[in-house]
Amino acid sequence: MPETAPRPDRLSGTRYGSRPTMKDVAARAGVGLKTVSRVVNGEPGVTPDTERRVQEAIEALGFRRNDSARVLRKGRTASIGLVLEDLADPFYGPLSRAVEEVARAHGALLINGSSAEDPEREQELALALCARRVDGLVVIPAGDDHRYLEPEMRAGVATVFVDRPAGKIDADAVLSDSFGGARDGVAHLLAHGHRRIGFIGDMPRIHTAAERLRGYRAAMADAGIPVEESWMSLGVTDPERVRRAAEEMLAGPAPVTAIFAGNNRVTVTVVRVLAGRGRSVALVGFDDFELADLLDPGVTVVAQDAAALGRTAAERLFGQLDGTLLTPERIELPTRLITRGSGELPPS
Amino acid sequence: MPETAPRPDRLSGTRYGSRPTMKDVAARAGVGLKTVSRVVNGEPGVTPDTERRVQEAIEALGFRRNDSARVLRKGRTASIGLVLEDLADPFYGPLSRAVEEVARAHGALLINGSSAEDPEREQELALALCARRVDGLVVIPAGDDHRYLEPEMRAGVATVFVDRPAGKIDADAVLSDSFGGARDGVAHLLAHGHRRIGFIGDMPRIHTAAERLRGYRAAMADAGIPVEESWMSLGVTDPERVRRAAEEMLAGPAPVTAIFAGNNRVTVTVVRVLAGRGRSVALVGFDDFELADLLDPGVTVVAQDAAALGRTAAERLFGQLDGTLLTPERIELPTRLITRGSGELPPS
DNA sequence: TAGAGCCTGGACAACGTTGTCAGAGCGGGA
């Protein structure tokens, strides 16, 4: 007599809350354990009739393979970890999405977490992911010492750093050309007649911030303009301090006529400051952001391609896993100047 | 003779690429396997001296516990899954960040993936996460039939739906008050003298879209205004079609004087359309977005609190896991009208 | 009809960890 739709919780000898295993399926289908495994994994060597019986048992019991056991046995988890700064930051949305797409194309899942810019938390998170035996790790560094990852990398965890290079170890890194981008952005302001140009950026201990500052200095030097200390504001990142910094630059006897903003959060804050003032001040920001074109004037930016960063990094990671990419490399992706108005304002 | 900093890849009987296990650590420290386990897990009953020896061995070998094996043994993974629509959508950034924070507070990791609004992909992803034996699942539904999750939920996977309710099963859901929010937003336009108000929203098969449409109709009905078909555009989501829809509403002999936009992507597109026109048209959008206050005029929105949605959902999920929350519930979070100018324009 | 070879199925070990339980060593009390 064929069974008629048994209730899934009436599993043989299992209590509520536990799940059927291949053994249960095998018992129900009246076959051996390994046969079930073969069916589940689509391996050859199973008669259509047997396969059908097994499929029915799987269906009836609501069986789902336990991937933990599988991972334990096979050694590979088909998952990669992504450690970023803050999931809520719009810059990382497209980036993690791109990483996810590549992972998906390779049949891998994405596990991710935010370091909140805290090096300790970055380490904790990265090591937790390693304990899960992720196959690879994409890290947007918060700290500047990644030696803690050496044993992991030696053990075969593919590792790629994005946006900022790794600290004190030799590893793949995919970056935007911060130096070149900043230099071009500042040069753009210079080309429009500005001479007193301010720079507001993050702490120079952050690689990208340092590079952008270097780009700013290089552009000014190329134009033969000595930079005054009061034009630069470094390590300023929270809105209130950015606001004050901007206001100070714009006050005094010889105020700046243009500002170069080191990242998109700074840019947005500067936009707010400028919106509250009558006098027009030119602005170029590093990083594009949504709606930049709708503001009045549109905000001219040095855009980096977050999705390309993520895609490139993930592809290198799988390249490492394939064994095709072996020597660590630093890849710099170009930036693109998008003119929208704010960077083309003349000095006032 | 004490060993001096052995090279980590010289593991006893292990080849390059494999990792030391507790057995290796035990052998090196000259203790039993279980003692290592005790030290690693901070269990009591180990002499300080033994513990020190074990710690040294761990250090020397670069040992890291294999969580896959641990999970297999313990049954709990200390990780939760998040299935959302699109990681790159700014609305989901704060949401997933909030989920992550709660997970972190409970010592759990977050695994996530995007469904890209594809029901099949949602299912595939959710089931993959279940195969990994996540303890719980936060799902932003793309499909409208979630019966496939029943065996999982019965097996003890905590499940919470966010932003939209589950389809065809009884499950926890945390939603924004789409109906009330839309009604209030439209009422706001009515209060400013508008009578011909357009509505552009997503397909009504999406719960939130249907609710917002219902709110629009309710507000209009309350004001005693019969809604004309040409004022409504449903199932329109890609920018080009939104643009056309908006332009059609604004053309003709009796154009609308105000538009209610059903979600933030629509709102942004409508803003672009309106920016290109001389005549002023009032606009209220559902969902807040960054820089809405900087546009001219600022965009009046019905804001939902994405972070609160995520936080509430995750907390309910861990409540289920604690065993404190047992009966599925639908929670609606209030929305908030933020006036910034665009919704207060008079009819022209 | 007998033998060779193929196809299907199953028994068993192993992956690395943790829970159980029992044994070893030691100190103190009778």
Next chain:
DNA sequence: TCCCGCTCTGACAACGTTGTCCAGGCTCTA
């Protein structure tokens, strides 16, 4: 001196899967 009880340690099984290997039954050929 002997025994009890305590603390610390380790042997062993189990978690659910997959890889290896062998057995049995079948078909095909001589």
